[in-house]
Amino acid sequence: MEKPASNLLNASMKKRLFILFIGCFAFGFHSSAQDMLLSSGEKYTIAGIEVTGTSNYNEQTVIAYTGLRVGEEIYVPGQKISKILKKLWDLGLFSDINFYAKKIEGDRIWLQLEIKEVPTLVDVRVEGIKKKSKREDIIKENELKAGTKVTENLITTTKNYVENKYKDDGYLNAKVELRTIPTTDTTANNGVNLIVHVDRNERVKVKNIQIEGNDVFSDAKVRRQMKNTKKRNLFRFWKRSKFIAEKYQEDKKAIIQKYKENGYRDARIISDSVILVNKKLVSLNLKVEEGEKYYFGDISFLGNSIYSDKQLHRILQIQKGDVYNATLLQKRIADQEKPDGTNITNLYQNNGYLFSNFNVVETQVYNDTIDFEIRVHEGKIAYFNHVDVVGNDKTNDHVIYRNLWTLPGQKYNKSDVMRSVRELGQLGFFDAAHLIPDFKNVDPNAGTVDLEYSVMEKGASQIQLQGGYGGGGFVGTLGLSFNNFSLRGIFDKEYWKPIPMGDGQTLSLRAQASSFYQTYSISFSEPWLGGQKPVQLTTSFSHSIQYQYNFRTRDANRSQSFLITGGSIGLAKRLTVPDDYFTLSTALSFKHYDLRNYDVGLFNFPNGYSNNFAVTLGLSRDNTAIDPIFPTQGSRFSIIAKLTPPYSVFNGVNYKTLQANRVTAIENQDADALAEIDQKRFNWLEYYKLKFDAEWFNTIVGKLVLRSSVEFGFLDAYNQARGIPPFERFYMGGDGLGGYSLDGRETIQLRGYPNQSIVPVNRSILSEETINDGATIYNKYTMELRYPISLKPSAKIFVLSFLEGGAAFDGFKDYNPFQLSRSAGVGLRLFMPAFGLLGIDFGYGFDPIPGTFDGANGWETHFIIGQQF
Numbered sequence: 001m002e003k004p005a006s007n008l009l010n011a012s013m014k015k016r017l018f019i020l021f022i023g024c025f026a027f028g029f030h031s032s033a034q035d036m037l038l039s040s041g042e043k044y045t046i047a048g049i050e051v052t053g054t055s056n057y058n059e060q061t062v063i064a065y066t067g068l069r070v071g072e073e074i075y076v077p078g079q080k081i082s083k084i085l086k087k088l089w090d091l092g093l094f095s096d097i098n099f100y101a102k103k104i105e106g107d108r109i110w111l112q113l114e115i116k117e118v119p120t121l122v123d124v125r126v127e128g129i130k131k132k133s134k135r136e137d138i139i140k141e142n143e144l145k146a147g148t149k150v151t152e153n154l155i156t157t158t159k160n161y162v163e164n165k166y167k168d169d170g171y172l173n174a175k176v177e178l179r180t181i182p183t184t185d186t187t188a189n190n191g192v193n194l195i196v197h198v199d200r201n202e203r204v205k206v207k208n209i210q211i212e213g214n215d216v217f218s219d220a221k222v223r224r225q226m227k228n229t230k231k232r233n234l235f236r237f238w239k240r241s242k243f244i245a246e247k248y249q250e251d252k253k254a255i256i257q258k259y260k261e262n263g264y265r266d267a268r269i270i271s272d273s274v275i276l277v278n279k280k281l282v283s284l285n286l287k288v289e290e291g292e293k294y295y296f297g298d299i300s301f302l303g304n305s306i307y308s309d310k311q312l313h314r315i316l317q318i319q320k321g322d323v324y325n326a327t328l329l330q331k332r333i334a335d336q337e338k339p340d341g342t343n344i345t346n347l348y349q350n351n352g353y354l355f356s357n358f359n360v361v362e363t364q365v366y367n368d369t370i371d372f373e374i375r376v377h378e379g380k381i382a383y384f385n386h387v388d389v390v391g392n393d394k395t396n397d398h399v400i401y402r403n404l405w406t407l408p409g410q411k412y413n414k415s416d417v418m419r420s421v422r423e424l425g426q427l428g429f430f431d432a433a434h435l436i437p438d439f440k441n442v443d444p445n446a447g448t449v450d451l452e453y454s455v456m457e458k459g460a461s462q463i464q465l466q467g468g469y470g471g472g473g474f475v476g477t478l479g480l481s482f483n484n485f486s487l488r489g490i491f492d493k494e495y496w497k498p499i500p501m502g503d504g505q506t507l508s509l510r511a512q513a514s515s516f517y518q519t520y521s522i523s524f525s526e527p528w529l530g531g532q533k534p535v536q537l538t539t540s541f542s543h544s545i546q547y548q549y550n551f552r553t554r555d556a557n558r559s560q561s562f563l564i565t566g567g568s569i570g571l572a573k574r575l576t577v578p579d580d581y582f583t584l585s586t587a588l589s590f591k592h593y594d595l596r597n598y599d600v601g602l603f604n605f606p607n608g609y610s611n612n613f614a615v616t617l618g619l620s621r622d623n624t625a626i627d628p629i630f631p632t633q634g635s636r637f638s639i640i641a642k643l644t645p646p647y648s649v650f651n652g653v654n655y656k657t658l659q660a661n662r663v664t665a666i667e668n669q670d671a672d673a674l675a676e677i678d679q680k681r682f683n684w685l686e687y688y689k690l691k692f693d694a695e696w697f698n699t700i701v702g703k704l705v706l707r708s709s710v711e712f713g714f715l716d717a718y719n720q721a722r723g724i725p726p727f728e729r730f731y732m733g734g735d736g737l738g739g740y741s742l743d744g745r746e747t748i749q750l751r752g753y754p755n756q757s758i759v760p761v762n763r764s765i766l767s768e769e770t771i772n773d774g775a776t777i778y779n780k781y782t783m784e785l786r787y788p789i790s791l792k793p794s795a796k797i798f799v800l801s802f803l804e805g806g807a808a809f810d811g812f813k814d815y816n817p818f819q820l821s822r823s824a825g826v827g828l829r830l831f832m833p834a835f836g837l838l839g840i841d842f843g844y845g846f847d848p849i850p851g852t853f854d855g856a857n858g859w860e861t862h863f864i865i866g867q868q869f
Helices: 059-066 081-090 131-140 154-167 217-224 245-261 309-316 326-332 344-349 397-401 414-427 655-667 671-681
Strands: 019-021 042-052 073-076 092-105 107-116 120-127 175-182 191-199 205-212 268-275 281-289 296-303 357-366 369-377 384-388 436-443 448-454 460-470 473-485 505-513 517-525 535-550 555-574 580-597 610-623 634-643 686-701 703-716 730-732 746-748 779-791 794-811 823-833 834-845 858-864
Touching: 042 059, 042 092, 059 081, 059 107, 073 081, 081 092, 120 131, 131 154, 154 175, 154 191, 205 217, 245 268, 245 281, 245 326, 296 309, 296 357, 309 326, 309 344, 326 344, 326 357, 344 414, 384 397, 414 436, 414 448, 555 610, 610 671, 655 671, 703 746, 730 779, 730 794, 794 834
Parallel strands: 019 092, 042 107, 120 191, 205 281, 296 369, 384 448, 730 746
Antiparallel strands: 042 073, 092 107, 175 191, 268 281, 357 369, 436 448, 460 473, 473 505, 505 517, 517 535, 535 555, 555 580, 580 610, 610 634, 634 686, 686 703, 703 779, 779 794, 794 823, 823 834, 834 858
């Protein structure tokens, strides 16, 4: 039988809970209903139960949940009632709960349970925050959705979350107030609106950072380790002096880390204090205990059988007597920041020992010297059991698997795993940030491991929409590039997604036009010819037409035209030596130039033709990683030679005599004779062209990446009497898009100057008219700092600043690699699957445009616009 427990009946359960028992006496009593306070622990039989105060819950459901039933004996007050109250309160559905004795007759009692429901959220309004996105973030992050029960816990949790959110951003005095008001929505039963009022107050800044106890490092050097906590300085605009407690804790660890890297193993911060100067400023006081400086003693290895002590010491590169550096020792064993770095862990894992581990133990400390023992557990050699790829619904499996360097049954190799990730990222079909290999079913006893590559496909096909000024007029470009095309899927509806996709081929269609220029081209590339080896086949065809154009009147004369028709076919093969990042390529190309009454001073035969048959040989190396949009490491370079047959050796033409006749024609101002001579000189073009370019990517600190590059180009003739043709020349300046390219010219980017403006200035040989006939030599240097704002699949954004210098010359007699047109500026790049690459650069040219003497060229704006689907 239940024991009396009246002291539990009146206990407050977070809110005011009370029990009031009223005995209602009638039928023969002289007074009406009288109040009667029940004595402790009286035993009653429940004669009836009634639930009031609720509208959303069925009465019988609530009674059933209490466990009470009519006819049951119960002590009032007693443990049973107390437990029911706690059980109901723990549901979190009610804001007030009361038990009443509605009537008592002898030992029978009629109970009334009165409950007040927690209100339901109808609407939320955030006050004190201007940005709509930030208001929406508060609502989303706290899950303040319509229909949510507005409990005290919800209010307290939301208040603490928002306050801490702003405190983490330096608003230490941020205050948040939440209040509820009844809703005016008559359809919402027991509904309330929630108002979240945010008062951020001023951001708290650091007035001063006081360092005590530091003798080894100066105050300034200690403060430099605090990357996230800086004292206020009017001249430092790139790093705000806001105080964030979490970042401050990280900075204290960085200080101790700096000491430990310099031998002070026992260094510690023995005290620190944050002193509130006023509502806007705090001062920080840190007291450092540096301790003694230590040095490495003997370092021995235990348990190693695969590699000798001498081999491991060669990787460790730490000698007895070197300053103690725990960070360096750890990195030489396993460097978490450089997964492909040179260390002992990678030495083992690149030879199959996935299960190897290393434990560093201090064996002896004497005076200022520490001896270490590195205990090696080599484990079994691991082999790949299953290698799978998941997530590809467009790209065919064979396209992915042929780029993997890890195969079932193959010995585990960490560098092969990383190489596979890089190769998949370089395809451009998958989001590089989500290419993370997942090891499954790792079995050290059996020496096996399953490897799964999870890929997230992104838009690989592109529409290129570009607009810009080139050659004196507006040039528009429309291009379609299907970068994961499937030629065999054209006749198979399963491949249409929405175009034939999945085989990793590239099909490009491009049209470019202005009021005086049109060009059309198509190209196709198969990266694995035959499907067995990485031999790339590339073919292309193009046709363009250029009309005579008057830049002053902006009129195009369609009776004067220049037509170019050509095509090419090429092969490229990945090499294995010197390493497998090298690619050797070769291509055959042919272009036919047809001039029809086209007299612009650039060519001395306005009616005629030229043929350009050339062989292109290239050697390139690319080991950049991992995201092709934003590489963070590695380098790429290429050397390209474009050669024509030496026709002058076997065509029987005496070019010295022809050159002498040409000089006579020029002296006599005989345009017809000059045209006939130059037609013979250039009916088949004869030249050789060399190009070299290289770029390096290095992570400086954090996410800051330095891109450095150098370019060089040279065009010359085999037979100097025949001369360098007016085609295939270099035009530098501007965004590098180049506008039109009627004569096979190459456009070289140099920001801060107009398009194609950095060229030697020449005059027509038959008049004093200035002509722009390009350069035969150029060089260019670039340094670019890049920092990512977002590398998410939905939007990859990074900002950049650059220094550039370049120059173009007529020949080696004028060449000076340090005589540069210099520029500097800033830019922004945005890559989105829906729009492709968007970019804008603001460049300042420090030097005048060749041929002018107007001082610095000044600011130029360069942009590109693309679209991808």
